Amino acid sequence: MQTVAADDSRRLPGLDGLRALAVVAVMFFHADFAFARGGYLGVDLFFVLSGFLITRLLIDEVERSGTVAPLAFYARRARRLLPALFMMVAAATILACVAAPDALGRLRDDTFASALFLTNWHFIAQQTTYFEFTGRQPLLQHLWSLAIEEQFYLLWPLVVLGFLRVGGRIALGYAAIVLAIASALWMHTLATQLGYPERVDVSRVYFGTDTHALGLLAGAALAAFARRITDDAVLRTRLAHAAGFTAGSGALLATLGLFATLGENSGWLYPYGFAAAALCGVLLIVACIQPGGSFGALLDLQPLRWLGERSYGIYLWHWPIYLFTRPEIDLPLDPWPAFALRISLTLGVAALSYRYVEAPILGRATTGRVLAPRYAIGLVVAAIAVAQAFALRTDYAAAQAARAAAEAALLAKIEPPRAREDTVLLERGVRYAGGVTVVGDSVALGARATVEATLDDAVVYAQVGWQAADMLQLLQGIQAAGELRPKVLIHLGTNGYVTEQQLRKMLDLLRDREQVLFMNSRVPRRWMTANNALLKEVIPRYPNAVLIDWERASANKPEFFVTDGIHLSSAGKRAYVAGIVKAGRFRKLTVDVAVPADLRDALRPVEPEPSEPQDYSPTLVRYPEPIAADSFWREMARCESNSNWSDGGEFAGGLGIYVGSWREWGGGEFAETPDKATPEQQIVIANRISTQGWLRPDGSMQEPVGFFGWGCLRVIGRPTLMMFTPDSLLKQKFRPGQRGQAVRDLQTLLELPATGVYDTATAAATAAATAAPIKPAT
Template identity: 30%
Template sequence: MRRHSQYITGIDGLRTLAVLGVIIYHLLPNVLQGGYLGVPLFLLISGYFVTYQVTKHFDQEGSFDVRGFYKRRFKRLYPVLVAMLVLTTAYITLFARPLLHHIKATVITNLLWVYNWWEIKHGQSYFDQFGGASPFTHLWTLGVEAQFYLLWPVILVLMLHLLKRRTVKWLVLLLAILSAVEMAVLYDPQNINRVYYGTDTRAFSLLLGAWLGLTWPLDKLPRNLIRSDVQKLNGIGIAAIIITIIGFVTLNGQNPATYRGGMFFYSIVGMVLVAMILHPGASLNAWLTNPFFSWVGKRSYGIYVYQYPVMIFYERWVHVGVHPLVNAVVELLMIAIISELSYQLLERPLAHYDWTNLRQDWRNLRAVTWQGGIKLAVSILTLGIALFGFSQPDHQPAKNVVQARIEHNHQLAAQNNKQIAEGKKASTAQPTKLEREYNLTSDQVKKLQNVKITAVGDSVMADAASNIQKLMPQAYVDAQVGRQGADTPAVIDQLKAQGHLNKIVVLNLGTNGAMTKETVNQILAGIGSDRQVFWITAHVPTRPWQQTVNRQIKAAAKQHKNVHVIDWYQESNNHADWFAADNVHMDEQGNVHYTRMIAKAILNNK
């Protein structure tokens, strides 16, 4: 099970678990909401093996070849990263030009391994998977790892020279704890990017791996153990796997507890799991060794790098919401094929390539075969397209019709909300005009003019806000582009404290992702059972969580007598003419139908 003394085949199994967790999280976030915990597993593995390698050489030779380490590491990292940047930029240049915004900064910061710090200020949230998701977002991890590769060997060698080994061990553990404390202290629900992407706030996974490398060196672990000790190690390993999988399923990335110890806890569990796999006396290494895990593990770097562009570009063309599982399988196959091509054509050949022969190989291009000539021509063409896109002026993409309307309607809603808060009478349209526009009777319009509601939602609600307040001028609308379900309990509490939470509450949540059962309960508990809640189902055919969100809403209505379903998904499902190009936000006609449906539901409940 161990190909040679330093290659632990079970680690490929752990890499498989990690990369599948991340990919399934991206494909089906409602199924594996904690799949992003695969990243700490990768960091733990890196922290362990870098530290073990440095200390072993230091013990044997009294020094460590830092330059040689850099050469090996970056020879491994750069080719796949550069290929991904070139291919993705070329695709964007041809088929997704709005994504060229910030392309220079994205490419340069990735090549300099500081992309994670750039994303803290300029990037989108890792958990915003709807609003123009970037195909580069996931590369923040490579920045964190590369910075560790650059700094840690130097720091560790200095500590080994200046301090006793025992002191170094506890200092490393202390640094890991301080990193986790910093994550908890700096956590801001309005800006998760700082703690999620920051090298300092994510260092605890790397440092826990480093601490394990100092306290659990591979070459000093006993092979022959008594049966009871083997059983203990195996039991601990099995428990660590079960707890890790539970975290994959349950730990929501927007839950404050995740950043106030949750991620640190699962990093400790992952560290224990790594330790059990590494121990030659335990069975976990053998259990996590098989051809599939070996295949995925060896290609895990390429799989991780290519997965997000494949998903982003696929989901720009295909409506995955109706058949999320089928589309997830298709995307997995595409990722596997691209990763295999990368492994065979790029990673393996370059892993053993002697770069001192580059000049001679360049001179021998005339002797290249026709197959090689085609490969070279395609490569040059792809690079040329990417360079063309890279060289374009960096302009903020022009707002489309939907974005401009949402912004305009959001501003109008804010003005109307201010009037309501000040006790001023809101302006109303002519009843006869409203009757014709919304196909309502004069009696219905009259009732709606006086009904008081609070509407809380995301960009879909923001888009329809003007229509809602035109038909129901007493409506207080709090809608925000990109709003997640997890953000809503705090919004409800604020509205209640300000006296703006009326007896009728309309919710439009789920456009940007599925909610946990806990979040749904928090929202409804905040609103209270003395209010009537009208929850609008989601029409998000381009995202895999559409059906999950709608099941959540209907389940909540069954469990709470004061919750009523407004089935916008069912009503609008065969009306593509009601929607803008993104098939999620409505056009003017759609906003009218959407608002009329809300109004009729409220009237029918009175």
């Protein structure tokens, strides 16, 4: 990120326009627009500008004073960078506490790394990917470029001083060129070793200071040779001006072309794409600084200059603002309206930062006495942010609880009638003939239990972050071992671009399979459209291949997803598997019980008296899949413990599960007691207790006992239209006057008015029904 504040008295025309061009490209890229696939190269244009301007200042200082004062240089950098950076980190931390607790889990460590300008190496150590991240990305991820700059400038002043003393500007220029070529070659070598382009994620290469210094060094080399350009009389002629304008225009068009088309999966990106971007940046600067030239004036228009002067603040603020305003996730807006809001917020905050933080501190007339309070305020704000990052002991459970609350809020907004009307349904208790190998990423991994509960002889191979190259390698291994099932399901495209070569290799490998099902993706990232279009184009050419259009099936179905808009809720998992069953034409094996197939829970107020354990029927329906949606259990936790998942008051955990019950239904596989388990794990045990049961390690079954153990059931109601089989309903022990949904179910079965009150008529009809077989309700 180019952060030099130019002295207006020696200001070079057009460079602010280049800053504006770079930051706009980055903003479009981070908004995931397909027309800005190469917008990340805006950072490389910043690098070239920064290398040029910083080296130019250092050369001037050495030629003026004979030396470089490193401490003064670093102090100027700190004055330029830190105040606005402090404000951004503080604001991002506070906003995360309020609006995005799911982002807190890694914010503390990221804050440390950013304070030390080691963000890029921190992300490399954490194996953080830049291009293929799903969900909410790290709030401080964009500071990687700032870290590269500051690491570069830690030694560069001394390098400049040494070469200027030994061989002058020419020696410095050639040294910078050699170092730039070395960095580019190392980038290419390391990317090849990491498997690029088959393995698209080579973030080590992208984040590394050693591999990504090409732009900085190219700009530095230009600064060393710049005097020949500015002092050469030949370059002041009319013909030279025309040539300079033409070259600058060509470089500008080439840069825009790179921004528009050079996606991160391009086979020639490392290093040729970055080298092309650096070369274009050098040509643009040359055209701008040509004496008397008109190209610099073209890029010096007031709107571009305004953006360029504020480009540092725009870059700092746009990323956290984007992460708090994700379209169709945080905001009920499509990408373009959301982008308009994002840009407005970014420009507004950056303008305030420039006026009240950056410009006053950089003002030449500003005295130390005036600056001291501003520094003090900045330090206090930073201290608050860091203290909060320390205080945020965001263990996994707390972060998950916050995410769960957000998911429940999202589901609460869904209009139940619409959800029931539009949803493709699975019948509960039904299993299908399987014989299928499932390969996928975290989406398939999340649906694993539903797949295995629905499809007989289904084997799921899935891991978080898997891409097409990983899946291809796995399929080759499974086939070599002779363990591929007759049918294969592949879900790919969530984590990055899929190439046609990868897709065809998979299809060719699986030509001997009975059927190959490909599930496309729904992921709010720029590669979704390209990947799904590729699948749609290629798959019909293979006779045994079938495309499952998950993108279309899940359109306008927010109830299918958790808060990241990618991974599946309980309803989404069932719809996901329903699509597999339909496309694969799997044969139905058994029907244990007929239950109205509904992906939404019908929450109806009931007033049942809690039953004693002996009242639970031994024929209570046991379902392989949870009856209750996660939102039901979130609501239960709000009632039982005020959503205190780590305590729960009298008992333990957010759902108030007895420790004995926790252990009885297998909770020990997660944690010793409920309060030490995550909300998701507590929900798993609650589903076992209520409807699923648990297969013990010894092969015996711990049967479910229903929902009546939760006192808050009378407040929020049971989550199913028909919880019991007809036989088990008739065997329930009801008390005269008992109220509740179970009574309504019984009355419906007996074809009585569903008053929900166990009255004399209901008791008589029950007695009559138990004396003779009864036809099940339909």
